[in-house]
Amino acid sequence: MAESLPxxxxxxxxxxxxxxxxxxxxxxxxxxxxxxxxSIESNNGSPLTWAIKGxxxxxxxxxxxxxxxxxxxxxxxxxxxxxxxxxAQDQIIIQDTNRELLQVAPVLPKVHRLAGLLxxxxxxxxxxxxxxxxxxxxxxxxxxxxxxxxxxxxxQALTGIQASxxxxxxALKDRRILLLNGTLRPIAASYLSTILELLLNSLVSLQQKxxxxxxxxxxxxxxxDHDIRPQVTKQVMGWFGDVDERQxxxxxxxxLKQVGIGILKSYRHDPIDEKEFLDKxxxxxxxxxASQADLSLLSGNYLVSTKPQSHPPSxxxxxxxxxxxxxxxxxxFSDLFLTRSRWKAEEIAPFxxxxxxDRKERDKLLLKYARALxxxxxxxxxxxxxx
Numbered sequence: 307m308a309e310s311l312p313x314x315x316x317x318x319x320x321x322x323x324x325x326x327x328x329x330x331x332x333x334x335x336x337x338x339x340x341x342x343x344x345s346i347e348s349n350n351g352s353p354l355t356w357a358i359k360g361x362x363x364x365x366x367x368x369x370x371x372x373x374x375x376x377x378x379x380x381x382x383x384x385x386x387x388x389x390x391x392x393x394a395q396d397q398i399i400i401q402d403t404n405r406e407l408l409q410v411a412p413v414l415p416k417v418h419r420l421a422g423l424l425x426x427x428x429x430x431x432x433x434x435x436x437x438x439x440x441x442x443x444x445x446x447x448x449x450x451x452x453x454x455x456x457x458x459x460x461x462q463a464l465t466g467i468q469a470s471x472x473x474x475x476x477a478l479k480d481r482r483i484l485l486l487n488g489t490l491r492p493i494a495a496s497y498l499s500t501i502l503e504l505l506l507n508s509l510v511s512l513q514q515k516x517x518x519x520x521x522x523x524x525x526x527x528x529x530x531d532h533d534i535r536p537q538v539t540k541q542v543m544g545w546f547g548d549v550d551e552r553q554x555x556x557x558x559x560x561x562l563k564q565v566g567i568g569i570l571k572s573y574r575h576d577p578i579d580e581k582e583f584l585d586k587x588x589x590x591x592x593x594x595x596a597s598q599a600d601l602s603l604l605s606g607n608y609l610v611s612t613k614p615q616s617h618p619p620s621x622x623x624x625x626x627x628x629x630x631x632x633x634x635x636x637x638x639f640s641d642l643f644l645t646r647s648r649w650k651a652e653e654i655a656p657f658x659x660x661x662x663x664d665r666k667e668r669d670k671l672l673l674k675y676a677r678a679l680x681x682x683x684x685x686x687x688x689x690x691x692x693x
Contacts, residue, residue: 319397320389333388333402337409342370359468368410372472375410382407412663415469417477418633420490423458429484429538430494457489479545482564484538493538499568499590501542502561504528506592509556516556516594521549558595563603565590570608570625577611577622606656609645628657635661639675643689651678651685 338346346354358377360366368375388402467474477483482498484491508527509516521543525536543549546564547556566587573583580601588596601608606628613620626645632638638661642654654676655668662668672678676687 317396319392319394321392321397321399323399323401333404335386335404335407337407339375339410339412341373342375342410345370359465361466364416364468367413367416367468369468369470372470374413374415374469374473376413378409378411380407380409381405414661414663415467415473415477417467417469417474417481419467420458420463420477420481420483420492423463424483424490424492427457427491428494429486429491430497431500457491459488460485460490461488463490482545484541486537493542495568495571498542499565501528501534501539502546502565502568503590504532504534505539505543505556506561506565506595510592510594516558519554519556521552521554524554558598559603562587562591562595562599566599566604567607567627570604570623572625573623574625577624579613580610580621580623583623606659610653628660631657633661635671635675639671639689643676648679648686648688651687654687 355371357369358366359369366377368377382405386404387400388404389398389400391397392399464471464474469477478485478490482493482495484493505524505528508514508524509519512520512523512527514520514523521540524543525539528534528539529536540549543554543556546561547554549555569583569586569590570578572578584599584601588599591599607625609624609626611622611624613622631641638658642649642657654672658668658671662671672687675690677690679686679688
């Protein structure tokens, strides 16, 4: 036991805990960024629902209610003593010695794992399984529970996917994954396009306003006329607008985008003339919304090439979705530059948005993996491996 310098006129006694050898390594120091520190200070004593996620093959991440953070160990040049009050008023007990600091930084959630976990579980017309015929309020029998084996549940995804609950919810919406009786089912793109086109047609035939349409009327119509379950219809409406118990306020751009992607998917290998594609797209969404079907809605999902032999030269569109490119930046840039040797700045940007948290990080990736060329026609990017 050692006696420290006087503090406030009274000496403080320092002592190592008799169990400090056993407790060594039990404590970790976590350095919080300003936003996390603020959430602690402003929660008024309410419990925080943070979680550290990651299996033995993954780097651990810290997940809050709405964000994901990487965790990185930093060695300290000076040891930090972990201490607490002793039994005596003037005594402090040293419980551990720490030589590292855990730093956290915002990262993108690892929701890409959903694709592999849900492969082969698509919900498509004519492929509704036994468990999908159950109503949510019914008690599942043992055989029905057995039928669910092999499906990924929402609870399993929340525990196993390195993402906050808010990010997981957004991923399910963005990736068009249905939640049916507790299990996750990605809806087939063609079936989704069919449902959206039926909703658009029903809005017109039922004389419903797109910003205040009756949820029940639309869901009942699709069930009666096309045998589409209301539970599915309502979730689809939720993906493409705001839904309450009675009304659907449709987000026109997101609906038009999805219908456009559904058409564009047929042209992965054989390009389609831009004018022909626009005619198909606008015909699919109907006269009411045709004027708002603009190619800018499909940014990051297609490539443009010119057909020089046509008179006048025409643009050709090829389906090329950023969602199918590698998530690792080096592999992403490799695929992009294998597809094209050089990209205009405005063309490559949409294919990087899903691997960068913000524009600043996107610019860092371009600086690291690409070479900028400034020409009278604008800025182009080429691979750094090109001499």
